[in-house]
Amino acid sequence: MSSKNRKRTASSSSSAEEPDSEEESRLKDLRERDEFANRLKQRDEDRTRKVVEATGGRKAIEEATKRLKLEHEDRDKIVPHLRVQSRRQYLEKRKDDKVAELEADILDDEYLFNDDVLTERERQDRRYKKQLLNIAKEHEKARELERVQRYHMPQDLKKGERSEYVEVDEFEQQPNSEQKKWEAEQLASARFQFGAKDAKAEEEYELLLDDQIDFIQALTLDGSREKASKEPELTETERKRMTLDETRRSLPVYPFKDDLIAAVKEHQVLIIEGETGSGKTTQVPQYLVEAGFTKDKKMIGCTQPRRVAAMSVAARVAEEMGVKLGNEVGYSIRFEDCTSDRTILKYMTDGTLHREFLSEPDLGSYSVMIIDEAHERTLHTDILFGLVKDIARFRPELKLLISSATLDAEKFSAFFDDAPIFRIPGRRYPVDIFYTKAPEADYIDACCVSVLQIHATQPLGDILVFLTGQDEIETCQEVLQDRVKRLGSKIRELIVIPVYANLPSDMQAKIFEPTPPNARKVILATNIAETSLTIDNIIYVIDPGFAKQNNFNSRTGMESLMVVPISKASANQRAGRAGRTAPGKCFRLYTAWAYKHELEENTVPEICRINLGNAVLMLKALGINDLIHFDFLDPPPHETLVLALEQLYALGALNHHGELTKLGRRMAEFPVDPMMGKMLLASEKYKCSEEMVTIAAMLSVNSAIFYRPKDKIIHADTARKNFNHMHGDHLSLLQVYNQWAETDYSTQWCYENFIQYRSMKRARDVREQLVGLMQRVEIDMVSCLPETINVRKASTAGYFYHVARLSKGGNYKTIKHNQTVMIHPNSSLFEELPRWVLYHELVFTSKEYMRQVIEIESKWLLEVAPHYYKAKELEDSTNKKMPKGAGRAEMTQ
């Protein structure tokens, strides 16, 4: 490391040194880099051989089946518990209702009839009722007291018992929770009202009809199944009765089998355009196997944007081909490689293939590569396009299939030198599209009204509503449940179910439960339902036309999560969700004019919106030096690329010729941001690899570690404070992980400390992978605890770019851009305000916040990045501006 620093210094202070030694050290580094790469390759080959000996992949399969089984068992354990919970909640609610009813009853009674006009029996009855009410109230009071006094922290729970706070969320979501009742009361009393109070009830019911939104039908999304009357639809049970072979033959691709094989044989690149449900993902690879594309021990690869898809499709195809998953048909995703030497058909995520390029840049073991769901334009598919196009030029025998839904096919074809397009009809029912006559001011409210409107006027069938986030979903759920309750038996039962990615999986599973007869399900979902989750039996879709999108500003290096209008492609995708099992309807909460004139044609592809540090490093590691002219389907903004290159240079991953250094080659092995990669490699020098790996893993599960249930915020916060480390959040995270590890990764411990088990489990997976990679880049695992200065120094070695200094008024200024930023209120340093801090990321929400912060000393910057910082600019006394030009360090070691 120190030799590198010297070299960098030398290269930047130019004329002082002889050019020869600079050139020499560059060449030496390149030589070392290549030797390192060769060692990696050698090791990979050895490992593959070992897998073959160990009767290939069986372990992975066992692991996979074990995992599936475990999840299943988990659910079985949880479901009865959930039932008890919901019953309890129901009883609670009912009790509240009954008590309120009784109270109203007595009041009415007293108001209407004087005591003396009553008969003795009536008087007795009244007394009895009053007594009952008193008892109920006393009981409630006692319980209230008990609740306060006898509140026990979750650790008091006996072993095996589930902590209660998991479901509390649900309790709070109930329309009748105490807090909500109180709020509603306050609101009601604060409102100015005309007329008699009891007249209001009437109005409320009228509202359902009064408030209606006018929709006009504009067009119909064509379905390919309109002739459904001619060929009677197969029900699910009928389909099950069919043999696998019959099912395969009933798919829309089947008639095109021979044509398709012929087309693949004739052309090197083929674009396949087909709707979901055409069977292309499962069938096309099988056809190619039958056609003999895997004869010479080469594989057919098929990429998917999502892990679940890769796994489930592989399982399905294995079943159809009558082989065991992991043998001839396998899948490969992060943390799980379920393939063997016998595998000829391999499903994988696009990111996995992207990684595979590092060890096999020519895709030598594949005869066909299928890139599926290309229209989704994930970062990885977009980069794969460029790579794969390049390879196709010097491997003429490699076949490429790019498969996509409609619209984009022409663009793909143009990119791949006018490759022919093969069209396969899909299987979808028509969807009628409705627009509002006038724009809606409040789309949440409009959603609720529309749902009730559909519920009251349209035939049965489930509704899917697209909202932007958890917050909106919760509000909408409350409003709906409240209004439904008030409408009472005037309408049929309406079941409201939320879905978003952060929702615990057993709650998510509820969307798949069948709707009871004569009831209707409303699913309130985020974008998760646009692609990731397919829910059957949706007939109606409500689309307000918004989504949350992450954008990266390469000028400031800041990310921001904003609500933006969706694109036309996205709107059509959403509408399509209504026509999967029967003709459907889609209600768009914007005008037809807005659709036509205000929505973009397509969503801006991910590659143009995010930080490309890691992607650029990877491409460099693949030997692609001229990134500015890399063949992108949609080139990312120039500044993003420049920023990424600059950062890589500053980190020492590239030399001044823009070539990858040995350090850079090692960094590329890690599936993390380059700064984090550098941090991990720096741990070698600072002898704290154990700690850094943990911190990296914890930082990778983005801010989803601490759990804050609404009603136990105080407890959650005190629990969190126990982990706070005086020097900052990285160390707090380290403490969380290490304490968890000490309890043998206990679930119970997580509940007790208000920590999300799911995130911790993921951190553990990531950590395991990183440990493996550390060995791969030849770093031993050592610990420096209990001393932690080196942990912070190693962090600084990676993140010296992300440093801010305290200025007047308690604000911080970033060193690089002199931009005003603040410590995030969740940070353990929020009230400390150290002079120098290092941040993991900069996010814009309501303000510019630094998230995950540690305290550092300015002299460390000179130690870890002498090429980047001058001693002068780090002087604490002066307040003068930072000289801009970086890399002109004059420091001597």
Place this chain on the structure above:
DNA sequence: GAGCACTGC
């Protein structure tokens, strides 16, 4: 004193 759409390696 805040607030995390969704994937993936």
